[in-house]
Amino acid sequence: MSERQAELLEAAYRYVLQHGLADLSLRPLAAAIGSSPRVLLFLFGSKDDLVRALLARAREDELALLGDVGAAPIGLARAVERVWAWLAAEEHRPLLRVWVEAYARSLVEPDGAWAGFARATVSDWLGVLAACQPAGERDTEQGVARRTLALAVLRGALLDLLATGDEKRIAAAIAEQRMH
Amino acid sequence: MSERQAELLEAAYRYVLQHGLADLSLRPLAAAIGSSPRVLLFLFGSKDDLVRALLARAREDELALLGDVGAAPIGLARAVERVWAWLAAEEHRPLLRVWVEAYARSLVEPDGAWAGFARATVSDWLGVLAACQPAGERDTEQGVARRTLALAVLRGALLDLLATGDEKRIAAAIAEQRMH
DNA sequence: CATCGACTGAAACAGTCGTTTCAGTAGAAG
DNA sequence: CTTCTACTGAAACGACTGTTTCAGTCGATG
Numbered sequence: 001m002s003e004r005q006a007e008l009l010e011a012a013y014r015y016v017l018q019h020g021l022a023d024l025s026l027r028p029l030a031a032a033i034g035s036s037p038r039v040l041l042f043l044f045g046s047k048d049d050l051v052r053a054l055l056a057r058a059r060e061d062e063l064a065l066l067g068d069v070g071a072a073p074i075g076l077a078r079a080v081e082r083v084w085a086w087l088a089a090e091e092h093r094p095l096l097r098v099w100v101e102a103y104a105r106s107l108v109e110p111d112g113a114w115a116g117f118a119r120a121t122v123s124d125w126l127g128v129l130a131a132c133q134p135a136g137e138r139d140t141e142q143g144v145a146r147r148t149l150a151l152a153v154l155r156g157a158l159l160d161l162l163a164t165g166d167e168k169r170i171a172a173a174i175a176e177q178r179m180h
Numbered sequence: 181m182s183e184r185q186a187e188l189l190e191a192a193y194r195y196v197l198q199h200g201l202a203d204l205s206l207r208p209l210a211a212a213i214g215s216s217p218r219v220l221l222f223l224f225g226s227k228d229d230l231v232r233a234l235l236a237r238a239r240e241d242e243l244a245l246l247g248d249v250g251a252a253p254i255g256l257a258r259a260v261e262r263v264w265a266w267l268a269a270e271e272h273r274p275l276l277r278v279w280v281e282a283y284a285r286s287l288v289e290p291d292g293a294w295a296g297f298a299r300a301t302v303s304d305w306l307g308v309l310a311a312c313q314p315a316g317e318r319d320t321e322q323g324v325a326r327r328t329l330a331l332a333v334l335r336g337a338l339l340d341l342l343a344t345g346d347e348k349r350i351a352a353a354i355a356e357q358r359m360h
Numbered sequence: 361c362a363t364c365g366a367c368t369g370a371a372a373c374a375g376t377c378g379t380t381t382c383a384g385t386a387g388a389a390g
Numbered sequence: 391c392t393t394c395t396a397c398t399g400a401a402a403c404g405a406c407t408g409t410t411t412c413a414g415t416c417g418a419t420g
Contacts, residue, residue, distance in 0.1 A: 004367080020288035022202065026408065037408080039368060047408060097287050104284035107277050107342050108200035118343035141352065148353035152336030159335050160328065162287050163298035172321065173328035178358070184397080206378065217378080219398060227378060 005043045008035055012050070013057045017094035021051065021101050051113040055102055059121075061095055066124065071131040076150045077179035079132035084174050087158050088167055097162060125151050146179070153177055185223045188215055192230070193237045197274035201231065201281050231293040235282055239301075241275055246304065251311040256330045257359035259312035264354050267338050268347055277342060305331050326359070333357055 001009075011033035016024065026037040026047060044050040065086050069079055086092065099121075106117035129147040130138055137143040157170050164170075181189075191213035196204065206217040206227060224230040245266050249259055266272065279301075286297035309327040310318055317323040337350050344350075 002366085022285060022288060025406080027406080036369065038370085038410095041409065042367070100284045101288050103339070103343070104280045105202060108202060108281050118339075122340055122343050142356070144349060145352035145356045148337075148340065148349055149333070149356050152333050152340060152350070152353060153329070154336065155339050156332030156334065156336030157328075159283065159298075159339075160302055160332060163283070163302050169324060169328055170332070172325035173332060176322070176325045176329050182396085205376080207376080216399070218380095218400085221379065222397070 002043070008033060008040065008043065009053055009057060011035075012040075013054055016054055016058075017098060021054070021098055022105070024051070048113040055113070055117060058095060058098055058102070062099070062121070062124070066128045069128055069132065071128075073134050073138075074132055075179070076129060076133060076146060079129060080150050080154060080174065080177070080179055083154055084157065084171070087154065088161065088171065093162070096158060100159070100162060122151070125154075150179060182223070188213060188220065188223060189233055189237060191215075192220075193234055196234055196238075197278060201234070201278055202285070204231070228293040235293070235297060238275060238278055238282070242279070242301070242304070246308045249308055249312065251308075253314050253318075254312050255314065255359070256309060256312060256326060259309055260330050260334060260354065260357070260359060263334055264337065264351070267334065268341065268351065273342065276338060280339070280342060302331070305334075330359060 012029060015029055015032050024047075026040055030036050030040055040050060041047075044053060065083070068086070069082050087096065102114060103118045103121065106114035106119075110116075126147055129150055130143075133143055133147060137146070153174065157174055160170050161167060192209060195209055195212050204227075206220055210216045210220055220230060221227075224233060245263070248266070249262050267276065282294060283298045283301065286294035286299075290296075306327055309330055310323075313323055313327060317326070333354065337354055340350050341347060
């Protein structure tokens with residue numbers, strides 16, 4: 001990946017965070033980031049490949065969060081707290097909107113550039129949550145159920161937050177959850 | 181709304197359940213349901229209006245579920261069980277995929293045909309869950325937090341289910357949830 | 361200087377989009 | 391029979407899509 005390519009990818013990524021992925025179009029995108037459709041196709045191959053690159057770029061941001069949570073067995077309760085703090089941060093909202101968009105799209109249209117995005121992200125997150133569980137619980141059936149529940153709470157809370165912005169009510173709901 | 185219009189709306193709705201809303205296009209839709217773009221526009225006004233009508237139609241199916249849950253104060257735990265049984269049913273999956281699609285779209289593009297869909301659906305569901313809570317709990321701050329949590333669990337579980345289809349694991353997670 | 365590869369601008373290509381124009385047909389009402 | 395309303399088919403409109411063709415420019419390497 002050339003330097004110019006990395007530069008344009010970063011610019012395109014910023015553009016997508018603001019405008020969404022759903023009706024991304026090469027000409028407006030190129031105009032906004034000071035390039036041309038010709039160049040984008042030359043560097044990325046096709047629009048689908050560009051979208052794939054953008055999704056991979058978004059995933060980097062996501063993985064950075066997962067890195068912050070850490071692999072220490074701090075327990076699900078604290079893991080949920082930490083992830084929620086990250087999700088609720090105002091500056092992450094554009095990324096999270098794009099995330100939901102890509103997730104939904106990959107459910108409806110399982111081929112093409114979005115293939116497997118939803119499934120991959122579920123398993124990413126379950127993996128991180130598993131690493132937070134005490135070793136004795138991790139491999140039990142109940143352990144799997146408990147981290148599945150933790151993930152559901154976080155994802156559901158995120159959907160609510162993106163729709164209503166009502167951070168206080170949702171934070172109270174998460175606090176209500178007892179990850180005994 | 182004329183008879184022919186209702187008929188075509190129903191056919192278009194079935195088409196959308198199979199093909200999604202994201203790249204709905206008049207010509208293929210019309211061809212599939214035995215009509216023409218000309219007629220669809222004549223009857224519905226514009227494509228945006230047609231999409232609005234389709235979203236309203238999907239909402240009818242959703243409201244039918246909410247009706248089944250009932251307005252009796254059966255407690256959140258049993259309400260969650262009942263709603264989950266409906267969400268997990270195989271035959272509802274196309275509807276739920278379209279639902280996620282519309283939800284995501286209305287987050288990214290808050291104007292146009294999708295406007296307010298996400299927000300409206302959150303408040304719909306919170307209303308129903310509220311009606312399931314005992315009267316004494318309903319209006320407390322904790323009552324709000326607890327139904328927000330119940331909604332998050334259901335929505336998060338739904339996302340997981342649509343991505344992985346792993347009904348057993350997710351059902352176990354919901355069972356793990358103690359709606360004390 | 362010549363040559364090569366990386367990169368780019370302008371324009372065209374074939375296709376699809378939502379929508380409109382025009383010209384009807386069918387059935388009921390006067 | 392005429393007139394009105396509801397509805398429909400065929401074709402065109404202008405705008406936009408991803409992609410390709412052709413013709414370059416520029417900097418480094420031989």
